[in-house]
Amino acid sequence: MRQEYPFVSxxxxxxxxxxxxxxxxDCALSQTYPNVEVIVVNDGSRDDGATESIAQSYGEKIRYFEKVNGGVATALNRGIQEMRGEYFSWLSHDDLYTPDKIEKQVDALLQTQNRTSIVFSEYDQLDVDSGRVTPIRDSLSYSTEQLTNSVFPVVNNLIHGCSLLIHRTHFERVGTFDEKLITTQDYDLWFRMFRHQRLILVPEALVISRVHEEQGSRTLPQHERERSELYIHFMNELTEAEMASMYGxxxxxFYQMRNYCLETGLEPAARYxxxxxxxxxVPDDLDEKLTQFKNQIEQLSNGKARKIGIFGAGNYGLQLLQDLKVRRLQVDFFFDNNPSKWGLAINQVPCIEPATLGECKDQVLVIVAARMPETMVKQMSIKGYPHVYTKQQLDSEWLRTPPDHRLVPAIDGGR
Structure with missing residues (x-):
């Protein structure tokens, strides 16, 4: 095999x-990249031999190993122990690769001068029950600089383990998966491994991740406790320089970690x-940055908007309201398509019908707050609102603008 095709396990x-x-x-064997091996590690399945039978049916097309049940970390470590490749690529048995996953990642790697760079990609989520596919596109919300910062993607939970391509020397450098951890063994390792390393993002979906009720993150009771402990560990281990490299x-x-842990139900970590x-x-330039942020928001409408409206009064909208308030900006109203919310005050902000404002539409900056905002953006455009943006378009601005600590509510609601 030619040198430009390194062996991938x-x-x-x-x-x-x-x-x-x-x-x-099948998707692993169908990769367009010509130099791979497929290793299947059966972690002591208890299904009357059904898993074993499927794996054995592939014969010499794959390398098959069985072990006593010990959890996913033990199975991954066995695969790492057995791999012959220069690079490691994890594929969960319930996920899929696109046919060119390995090819595109190796191509991206070989364009650099560092063959040990860690490569990752975006992915799609497939809900097994509904069949709905949700694109996960972090490159729309974060800059390349942020996504290739050696710790930013880890502490912001942006890494799908199956999207990675990892040179085997990284395991020799930091070790393998911690087998004592049941549900956070992946992010524990990524944190140890990624720090001070070069990351490469392939900004397209190369993995299809199934979401279903049998996943350990949904069924194992220790999941939230382990995650909270992991984030406290992150906060203790990171240097001030690493924190500054992410958020200035x-x-x-710590404000960003507080919000993330609150949003994901990790209360002990949020309080920490x-x-x-x-x-x-408090940064010396806080007032200057908040003034710059206000000016940037005003320039979105070329200074024409006199009011700010958030389209979407759900969780995304409430988070956006908080993002703006702690940066000294007033939200004047919510829009929402749900008539039952019209006329209500949501967190002390009135909620109105999208068609309400009549001739004043050009004086309103509308920010759409939804995970999939395209339909709502189109709706506001049809209704004649000229200044419409999405929360995702502004997310990178939040990440450059610290809050006024005097406006941040305490976790228990007081201050």
Whole structure:
């Protein structure tokens, strides 16, 4: 095999995987990249041999190993131990690769001068029950600089493990998956591995991630406790320089961690972050940055908008309201398509019908707050609102603008 085709090991850990395993193996064997091996590690499945039968049916097309059940970390570590490739690529038995996943990642890697750069990509989520596919496109919300910062994607939970391509020397450098961890073994390793390394993002979906009720993150009771402990560990381990590389200062870093942990239900970690945020040194240029942010928002309408309206009074809209308030900007109203919300005050902000404003539409900056905002943006355009943006378009601005700590509510609601 020519030198430009380094050998890649695709490792598939599986436990009771007869419902999805065949599709995973097929997509691994169908890669357009010409130099791969497929390793399947059966983690002691208890399904009357169904998983074993599927794997064995591939014969010498794959390398198959069985072990006593010990959890996904133990199965991945066995695959790493057995791999012959220069690079490791994880494929969960219930996920899929696009046919060119490995090819595109190796191509991106070989365009650099560092063959040990860590490569990752975006992905799609497939809801098994509904069949709905949700594109996960972090490159629309974050800059390339942020996404290739060695710790930013980890602490912001932006890495799908199956999207990675990892040089084997990284395991020799930091070790493998911690087998004592049940549901956070992946992010524990990414944190140890990514720090001070070069990351490469392929900004397109190369993985299809299934979402279903059998996943450990939904069924294992220790998941939230492990995640909270992991984020406290992140906050303890990161240096002030690493915090500043992500958010400009430890002050802003701890604020972001506070919000993320609150949004994801990690209350112990959120309280820990809030304590550190309140104790951190306030940046000397805080007032200057908040003034710059206000000017940037005003320029979105070329100074014509006199009011700000948020389209969407759900969780996204409430988070956007908070993002603006702590940066000294007033939201004048919510829009919403749900008539039951019209006339209500939501967090002390009135909610109105999208068609309400009549001739004043050109004086309103509308920010759409929805995970999939395209339909709502089109709706506001049809209704004649000229200044319409999405929360995703402005997310990168939040990440450059720290909040006024005096306007940040305490976690218990007081201040």
């Amino acid at each position: 695709i490792v598939i850990p599986v436990y009771n995987g007869s419902n999805y395993l065949q599709a995973a193996i 200062s430890p002050y802003f870093f 972050a809030e304590h550190n945020f309140q104790s951190a040194v």
